[in-house]
Amino acid sequence: MNATALIAEDEPLLAQALQLELARAWPELQVLEAVGDGAAAVKAALQHRPDVLFFDIRMPGQGGLEAAAELAEEWPADQPFPALVFVTAYDQYALQAFETQAVDYVLKPVQPARLRKTVDKLRELLARRQGGDGSLDATLAQLRGLLGGTAAPRQPPLKVIQASVGTSIRMVPVDDVLYFEAADKYVRVVDAQHESLIRTPLRELLPQLDAQVFWQVHRGTVVRATAIESVLRDEAGKLHLQLRGRKEKVPVSRLYAHLFKAM
CATH class of the missing domain: 2.40.50.1020 (LytTr DNA-binding domain)
Known part of the structure; x- marks a missing residue:
C-alpha cells in the first residue's frame, strides 16, 4: 500500500539513516518531511496528516511523547490517528512502557532486521485501518499509559x-x-x-x-x-x-x- 510518514529526530544523521533504511524495508512508503523537534513535528503532522509517525522520544524542548500527546489533542476526532513508532536509545523504563502499551519502537542505531519487523506491523495495522479500525480513543489510552510508564519511579510524597x-x-x-x-x-x-x-x-x-x-x-x-x-x-x-x-x-x-x- 502507498503510505506516508513523518520523521521527528533532532540528530540529522540518525534521521537520514532511518529514512534510508525505511526506503529499503518499505519502498512504497513516502516520507513527507523530517523535522528536528516536537513543536515542528506537531505542526507538520497536522499539515500533512501522515499515516505513520516516527518520533524520537528525546528532542530539544518537547520530546516525542509530549508531542504525540499534544497532537492527539489537536487531531480531528473523525479521522484515524497516525500509527506511532518511537525512536529511542535504550532506556529501561521507556522500553517496558512501550511493550506494555503495545506501541512499537526502534532503537538507535537503527537495526535493519528490527526495522523490517516494525514495517510488517505497520503494514498490518494500516490495512486494518482501511477497514475502519482506527480509534482515537485507543491511541489516547496508549499515550496515557506511556506518559505514566516512562516516568521516574515514585518518590515519597512531598509535604x-x-x-x-x-x-x-x-x-x-x-x-x-x-x-x-x-x-x-x-x-x-x-x-x-x-x-x-x-x-x-x-x-x-x-x-x-x-x-x-x-x-x-x-x-x-x-x-x-x-x-x-x-x-x-x-x-x-x-x-x-x-x-x-x-x-x-x-x-x-x-x-x-x-x-x-x-x-
Whole structure:
C-alpha cells in the first residue's frame, strides 16, 4: 500500500539513516518531511496528516511523547490517528512502557532486521485501518499509559513546596495546593489565596505527588481532586474544571477527559 510518514529526530544523521533504511524495508512508503523537534513535528503532522509517525522520544524542548500527546489533542476526532513508532536509545523504563502499551519502537542505531519487523506491523495495522479500525480513543489510552510508564519511579510524597515569591522563598504546604500549572520555564503553584513559582519541571514533580490526591488533567496541569467543584462542558465539547476558592476555569485535555464521567 502507498503510505506516508513523518520523521521527528533532532540528530540529522540518525534521521537520514532511518529514512534510508525505511526506503529499503518499505519502498512504497513516502516520507513527507523530517523535522528536528516536537513543536515542528506537531505542526507538520497536522499539515500533512501522515499515516505513520516516527518520533524520537528525546528532542530539544518537547520530546516525542509530549508531542504525540499534544497532537492527539489537536487531531480531528473523525479521522484515524497516525500509527506511532518511537525512536529511542535504550532506556529501561521507556522500553517496558512501550511493550506494555503495545506501541512499537526502534532503537538507535537503527537495526535493519528490527526495522523490517516494525514495517510488517505497520503494514498490518494500516490495512486494518482501511477497514475502519482506527480509534482515537485507543491511541489516547496508549499515550496515557506511556506518559505514566516512562516516568521516574515514585518518590515519597512531598509535604512542603519551597516556592519563589519576588525575592523571598514561601513555604507552601502541599495540602494547601489546589493545582500546579506549567508556565514557560516555571511551574505555578496555586492555592486559594496565592500563586507562587517553582523551577522544578512538572514531569519531575509528578512522581513526588500522591496520584490518588493529584490528578493530571492536561499535559501541563495537575489538580487536587477534592478541590474540583464542578466539571463544565463548553459549546465545542471541551471540558473545564471549576475549583473551590478560585474564579478561573482549568481546561481538561482530550487525553484526560475519561476521568470525568458520571458514576
